[in-house]
Amino acid sequence: MIVECIDICKSFVHGTRTDQILFDVNFSLDAGEYCAILGPSGSGKSTLMNIIGCLDKPTSGTLILDGEDVSTRNENQLADIRLQKIGFVFQNYQLLAYQSALENVALPLTYAGIGRKQREEMAAEALRKVGLEHRMKNRPSEMSGGEKQRTAIARAMINHPKILLADEPTGALDSRSGNQVMELFEALNEEGVTVLMITHDLNIAKRAKRRVRIYDGILSQEVEE
Numbered sequence: 001m002i003v004e005c006i007d008i009c010k011s012f013v014h015g016t017r018t019d020q021i022l023f024d025v026n027f028s029l030d031a032g033e034y035c036a037i038l039g040p041s042g043s044g045k046s047t048l049m050n051i052i053g054c055l056d057k058p059t060s061g062t063l064i065l066d067g068e069d070v071s072t073r074n075e076n077q078l079a080d081i082r083l084q085k086i087g088f089v090f091q092n093y094q095l096l097a098y099q100s101a102l103e104n105v106a107l108p109l110t111y112a113g114i115g116r117k118q119r120e121e122m123a124a125e126a127l128r129k130v131g132l133e134h135r136m137k138n139r140p141s142e143m144s145g146g147e148k149q150r151t152a153i154a155r156a157m158i159n160h161p162k163i164l165l166a167d168e169p170t171g172a173l174d175s176r177s178g179n180q181v182m183e184l185f186e187a188l189n190e191e192g193v194t195v196l197m198i199t200h201d202l203n204i205a206k207r208a209k210r211r212v213r214i215y216d217g218i219l220s221q222e223v224e225e
């Protein structure tokens with residue numbers, strides 16, 4: 001198992017009030033799976049993805065990633081785990097506005113301590129793989145939404161993460177660009193990458209090989225068709 005969530009709860013404190021957002025979430029993902037978490041807006045999808053992606057910590061419960069209990073890790077340790085094991089794709093791309101596609105894709109390699117020439121070669125190869133060899137020098141403002149998301153996918157995959165986490169990856173895209181993103185995920189999963197995608201869109205969720213549903217912070221297993 002590459003991801004195991006055991007009785008994960010998450011609450012946010014607002015002044016004197018505490019809002020519980022996730023309720024005893026139990027979820028596991030095997031290496032090589034392509035799974036979608038489907039749920040409406042506000043159901044706790046991004047909160048759960050941020051916990052699985054080590055961007056946030058559960059209030060209680062255990063998260064095991066790639067055989068390692070990460071629930072008790074500190075911020076620095078979580079940053080290392082993210083760098084080594086997780087690739088992220090977000091609805092709003094999260095690209096640096098004043099950097100070219102090549103520089104954006106190469107950025108995680110800087111943190112991994114790889115030299116400039118090798119970084120650029122690896123980033124160029126990653127952009128070729130997502131069909132953006134003609135966009136390497138362009139900044140995000142010069143690219144379409146679909147091109148920005150494919151750049152973000154190239155960046156997410158540059159460190160060869162064990163798991164690709166995608167939060168509403170097609171949420172800002174037209175259907176044609178969204179379809180290209182889905183085709184890329186399918187190709188990556190064929191290559192053995194574990195993909196966990198979060199979406200409110202059943203048609204997008206149907207592209208994954210397995211679905212679970214979340215509603216009001218409660219996760220339930222397999223969605224029957």
Ligand code: ADP
Pocket residue numbers: 012013021039040041042043044045046047048
């Ligand atoms: P989804 O991604 O399914 O739309 P979210 O996980 O973003 O849902 O949000 C679920 C609920 O948690 C919402 O009511 C939201 O307001 C609340 N929430 C999310 N993040 C925070 C936070 N950092 N502080 C307080 N409340 C939050």
Ligand code: MG
Pocket residue numbers: 045046047167
């Ligand atoms: Mg969300």
